[in-house]
Amino acid sequence: MSSLHKSRIAEFQDVLGEPEIVLEKLRELCFSGIPFDGGLRCLCWKILLNYLPVEKVLWSTLLKKQRELYSQFLKEMIIQPGIAKANLGVSREDVTLEDHPLNPNPDSRWNTYFKDNEVLLQIDKDVRRLYPDMAFFQRPTDYPCLLILDPQNEFETLRKRVEQTTLKSQTVARNRSGVTNVSSPLKTSAPNSLSEYEVLPNGCEAHWEVVERILFIYAKLNPGIAYVQGMNEIVGPLYYTFATDPNSDWKEHAEADTFFCFTNLMAEIRDNFIKSLDDSQCGITYKMEKVYSTLKEKDVELYLKLQEQNIKPQFFAFRWLTLLLSQEFLLPDVIRIWDSLFADDNRFEFLLLVCCAMLILIRDQLLEGDFTLNMRMLQDYPISDVLLILKKAKELQDSK
Amino acid sequence: MAKKTYDLLFKLLLIGDSGVGKTCVLFRFSDDAFNTTFISTIGIDFKIKTVELQGKKIKLQIWDTAGQERFHTITTSYYRGAMGIMLVYDITNAKSFENISKWLRNIDEHANEDVERMLLGNKCDMEDKRVVAKAKGEQIAREHGIRFFETSAKANINIEKAFLTLAEDILRKTPVKEPNSENVDISSGGGVTGWKSKCC
Numbered sequence: 001m002s003s004l005h006k007s008r009i010a011e012f013q014d015v016l017g018e019p020e021i022v023l024e025k026l027r028e029l030c031f032s033g034i035p036f037d038g039g040l041r042c043l044c045w046k047i048l049l050n051y052l053p054v055e056k057v058l059w060s061t062l063l064k065k066q067r068e069l070y071s072q073f074l075k076e077m078i079i080q081p082g083i084a085k086a087n088l089g090v091s092r093e094d095v096t097l098e099d100h101p102l103n104p105n106p107d108s109r110w111n112t113y114f115k116d117n118e119v120l121l122q123i124d125k126d127v128r129r130l131y132p133d134m135a136f137f138q139r140p141t142d143y144p145c146l147l148i149l150d151p152q153n154e155f156e157t158l159r160k161r162v163e164q165t166t167l168k169s170q171t172v173a174r175n176r177s178g179v180t181n182v183s184s185p186l187k188t189s190a191p192n193s194l195s196e197y198e199v200l201p202n203g204c205e206a207h208w209e210v211v212e213r214i215l216f217i218y219a220k221l222n223p224g225i226a227y228v229q230g231m232n233e234i235v236g237p238l239y240y241t242f243a244t245d246p247n248s249d250w251k252e253h254a255e256a257d258t259f260f261c262f263t264n265l266m267a268e269i270r271d272n273f274i275k276s277l278d279d280s281q282c283g284i285t286y287k288m289e290k291v292y293s294t295l296k297e298k299d300v301e302l303y304l305k306l307q308e309q310n311i312k313p314q315f316f317a318f319r320w321l322t323l324l325l326s327q328e329f330l331l332p333d334v335i336r337i338w339d340s341l342f343a344d345d346n347r348f349e350f351l352l353l354v355c356c357a358m359l360i361l362i363r364d365q366l367l368e369g370d371f372t373l374n375m376r377m378l379q380d381y382p383i384s385d386v387l388l389i390l391k392k393a394k395e396l397q398d399s400k
Numbered sequence: 401m402a403k404k405t406y407d408l409l410f411k412l413l414l415i416g417d418s419g420v421g422k423t424c425v426l427f428r429f430s431d432d433a434f435n436t437t438f439i440s441t442i443g444i445d446f447k448i449k450t451v452e453l454q455g456k457k458i459k460l461q462i463w464d465t466a467g468q469e470r471f472h473t474i475t476t477s478y479y480r481g482a483m484g485i486m487l488v489y490d491i492t493n494a495k496s497f498e499n500i501s502k503w504l505r506n507i508d509e510h511a512n513e514d515v516e517r518m519l520l521g522n523k524c525d526m527e528d529k530r531v532v533a534k535a536k537g538e539q540i541a542r543e544h545g546i547r548f549f550e551t552s553a554k555a556n557i558n559i560e561k562a563f564l565t566l567a568e569d570i571l572r573k574t575p576v577k578e579p580n581s582e583n584v585d586i587s588s589g590g591g592v593t594g595w596k597s598k599c600c
Contacts, residue, residue, distance in 0.1 A: 122418065122468070125418065125419045125440070126440045129438060129439050129440060130439070131439075132438070132439060228468065228470045229418065229440050229442060229466060229467075229468045229470065229471070230440070230442045232440070233439075233442070273470065274470075275469070275470050275472070275473055278473050278474075314443065314444065314474055314477065315444065315446070318442070318443035318444070318474055319442045319443045322442060322443070323442060327439065327442065372448050372459075372461070375446050376446070376448070379445060379446055
């Protein structure tokens with residue numbers, strides 16, 4: 001370890017060693033990148049995302065409370081409906097009078113169940129394809145959810161629910177053409193409809209399944225926004241960071257901690273995901289235009305070129321901004337960018353500058369290129385040195 | 401302005417429910433490869449492929465869209481400039497087929513009136529998981545007067561044929577021009593008549 005790196009770690013330890021952490025100091029340090037060593041990054045992110053308060057004395061009570069709350073959510077939103085579903089399946093005749101699968105009443109438990117399944121299937125499709133070039137999310141977690149994985153369980157887990165929902169849609173389709181009668185949704189020997197993806201044996205859970213659960217709970221608790229594609233790319237780097245914490249007593253609680261940090265982060269960026277806000281002052285359209293208006297200030301020649309070629313910010317900045325650049329770079333580089341983004345107290349103003357920096361750093365190519373070349377470059381950004389990009393963004397910030 | 405290496409530019413758009421394989425269909429056509437592990441498309445993506453039809457070099461600029469409802473305000477803004485729209489469903493997913501009429505309505509509302517439409521039933525290699533009969537796809541295509549193919553990006557079935565047919569249909573409608581006129585730099589603000597837009 002270089003002495004520079006060592007002294008950097010020491011600086012972090014000093015700031016974090018205080019009983020009451022001085023947020024300004026911490027932010028300043030984090031802005032230039034947080035060392036992975038000793039779980040420093042995990043800890044700093046939890047503070048920067050307002051999960052952990054600056055008063056360290058409060059930590060243990062708060063963590064205990066939040067983690068219990070999360071397992072309460074699991075019970076209420078996954079386990080109890082799962083048990084209820086299993087019971088409904090067993091004694092169907094008894095409940096048909098009050099509630100049944102075709103009950104159109106919005107209060108119907110079945111109705112909620114089917115609606116939830118739609119959300120769940122969408123989440124399922126997306127989390128299975130999270131960072132496909134990395135093995136991590138396909139690997140089993142060391143801390144599967146014991147509440148759910150108990151082999152004695154009779155209730156319907158999310159995994160079963162996904163399998164059965166896929167099966168059920170087949171049954172319904174056959175009904176429509178009038179060939180088959182209604183068959184029980186609890187038919188055994190489900191065809192391996194998801195065979196292209198590997199599902200780990202019972203008792204094991206892949207990391208993507210943990211992410212799926214986090215997103216499902218979030219969707220249930222935030223029905224107004226529910227699940228929007230791309231949220232998987234936001235929760236992914238957070239979960240990866242916490243689930244690779246070198247301290248096992250933190251790592252063990254990666255799921256619950258990720259859930260709360262994700263919820264806090266979403267509170268700041270969720271407007272990007274809400275369609276009805278697109279054209280409002282807090283919506284994504286406004287932010288995309290802000291990237292261009294900032295570019296106009298910083299590099300008018302490049303701005304005019306993009307305008308002239310009719311390259312709209314929607315063509316690339318939509319993804320850059322909504323996903324906090326998580327699809328543009330490799331995961332370790334994304335994480336490094338997020339150190340700086342989270343450290344910015346005027347959060348996500350800096351993101352606009354990072355986007356501008358990305359444009360300005362390839363200005364020569366963009367000024368040369370035609371529409372096609374430029375679109376390709378923007379959709380598949382050519383520079384992988386994120387430190388260079390962050391340095392440029394900082395320069396832009398300072399030159400205000 | 402960059403040197404012209406093509407005669408015509410056609411703008412195409414891929415739409416359809418999330419997970420039906422739009423990105424895979426496009427990747428098979430543009431790169432002749434298949435990848436099961438595509439990340440979900442957020443907003444809009446873009447590929448170029450140049451083909452030769454009737455002695456003309458045609459540059460296809462193909463926009464790949466995100467399927468989820470949330471992205472519709474972003475993606476419908478691309479309908480207007482498109483000369484051809486491929487509407488994709490998944491033959492193993494009944495819901496994606498049921499939504500076809502919704503997507504067709506979207507096209508009616510947002511696209512040019514003379515846009516060439518095409519319906520694709522993708523994943524036709526997965527016969528054992530099929531829930532949408534081929535006849536049903538044919539029927540809805542007939543009702544709307546549009547072409548229909550069952551495709552498989554994975555097994556490379558009908559992908560190239562679908563894109564080339566769509567391009568041919570657009571070409572047939574394209575007025576014959578003096579070869580010279582396409583080199584004229586048309587001032588900006590166009591784009592409605594896609595193929596003579598000055599970009600590229």
